[in-house]
Amino acid sequence: MKFKSLSFATAFCLAGLAVFAGDGGKGKKPADAAGQLKLPAGFKAETVIENFGRTRHLAVTPNGVIFVKLEKLKDGKGIYRLEDTNGDGKPDKITGFGDYVGTGMAVRDGYLYASSNTDVYRYKLDGSNNVVNPDKPEKIVSGLLDRHQHNSKSIALDNSGNIYVNIGAYANSCQVQDRTKGSPGRMPCPILDSAGGIWQFKADRPDQTYGTGVHYASGLRNVVGLDWNTQTNSLFVMQHGRDQLSDNWPQYFNTKQSAELPSECMYELHKGSNCGWPYIYYDQIQHKQVLAPEYGGDGKKGPEKEFQDPVVAFPGHLAPDGLLFYTGNQFPEKYKNGAFVAFHGSWNRAPEPQAGFFVVFVPFKDGKPSGNWEVFADNFSGGADKTASGRVDYRPCGLAQGPDGALYVTDDTKGVIWKISYNK
Template structure:
């Protein structure tokens, strides 16, 4: 009798709870649920994460279609496929169907105006999409750019498009600091660094013209050592890039820099670019604490002397060597208002801080207001490495690389160690 009374009380309670739960599901801004462990990530209150895909390969940049499918560019082809198409058949957010094409490795992946753009380490291709935003013919892409320099350093060709039919491609410098002998202690810088003629900058090409190379394009900005993360800021209608700053200040000039200084300098810089800009590599670097453009030791600097006043000043300066590989201006409505038009940056994590502990391996949020950085950046998603020890040693389980926004405003993060594709959602109203 007693148990029956309890039962009759519990059932309606469960029913109400269930309705509330179901209701909250409807009211929440994301249709999919987070993994119980938030995919191993540490996120701000109200956010959750799920593993949309795992073991995809060395997943570099990614692009999510208006239908919610994901295109992934792999650094190296897996089973002969360098681009993956991931599809979710039942709407639970887990991509359960994979197709591949394109037998080349690379980094660039971007969707614009009915085309998927992809880059190898020397060329740019595009594939026409159908009305479901899927590649129509994966075997015969149009070759848009060819013959870009590819040497053993900074060879990836990240790309983004503007709203006027142009494509912007990074050509990284095949050198650390344009020394006569690369990465050799005490070797001085080459006068009039010849690398800048064909690398160390952003080149602009037409998005729809075939077989372009250097002569057909414009060196849009120079003095950028290597850019991996870049995005077109729709509010300013302007290109923003993240530069990987130079390495080894202590190794190369031990009398001028301690290992501690070498670990945090120079800054990893965000630049807002205009046509013709020069960011100053290899002649200067930006010191985020002195807040100055410092003459590089290869060009007569001593860690304090300033140089190249005409070089542009970074929009934001982050601590050194954290390797910003992804940049995304958030234009969605799923996340709270403060995130709108702000920048997410995926820091791949450092190697060049040893013997000091390594750093990075997280996604940072930099607030923007009126198209300009506003206030301090904050760590948004952390925990990719697996433990603080793995962060310090750099032996990370996962390293964040590419960023993309889904049609519902979810934020996607790729990992190029194990190939996990994370989807971060906001579930609090």
């Protein structure tokens, strides 16, 4: 069954039902980064830490220790361990290690996994989730492509000893001249042999490269948010859709169409999945795959070859940077096994208003989307005018679940980490 999304306007109406966190819906002026957020009734946000640099993805251990990856070094370090030892909700024991920037962060079976823009490392943890040898991690994977566009190497682990790594395409749509008006697409796209997809490696094997890995899925322009769904035993990813339809192909697309298209897509992947980039994009308004203009499309024509359809199709240019399947017991039952998506926010909607800068929730039942997505946490931007301009206060990026079932969210502009809890 294809999953049809709500219209963007309807989604924003749902967001209007939310209340300021902790103020009972009375509209009190937010006092800090946590008070600024709008959440559904019964939820509250707390600020774990602020002004901590460009915090990307994070992981929380069973004893509540937070590990967070930075996109820019802070005091020469790219990973930080945050521990609250006195129970006041704020980390008072903070240590940094790792001299590389990046995005990926995960904890599994006594190890911390972290990625740079070319490599994947793992660190042994002790019984208190301290890093045993922070200066000498194992290098699990090395030599992944970094052409300075879509270069973050996000990671996810399954339950069978494998780690999945995104290698983003170093192009918008595989044109002969990238991001150039009227430039045709290269056929076949040479990028797809080493980027534009997901690669699978062994989580415990050092010194792996492209040659020892498995090209697990292709046709994905760039995936920053991904997570393993334990119900379906499969990998789900969020793709960043291509840009500049009206800039490069004004004969087929006006600025409004270019702002809404193509969809930001959620895919369920299996070995051999091909989602079609750069040859097609998914149009959530027409509910179909559309041949890309670089390959002879006109905004209406479908491809001769069908590729994998998304399971959820969101509006375009919201920039999904985090994906998390919620398995905790703290939130109401509707959230169990559903998906949270952090939308970092757009840049490619001008002259239309920018959009995104929120965390949404997608309900799932029996491993499939079971209803319309809804805005869960909003007002990271600081208001409608800031959203429209794109000059926002915060941009949600990483998501993680705490041992108590709370949801953690990072911001990679001012370095905020929020903890969102439900008041039972």
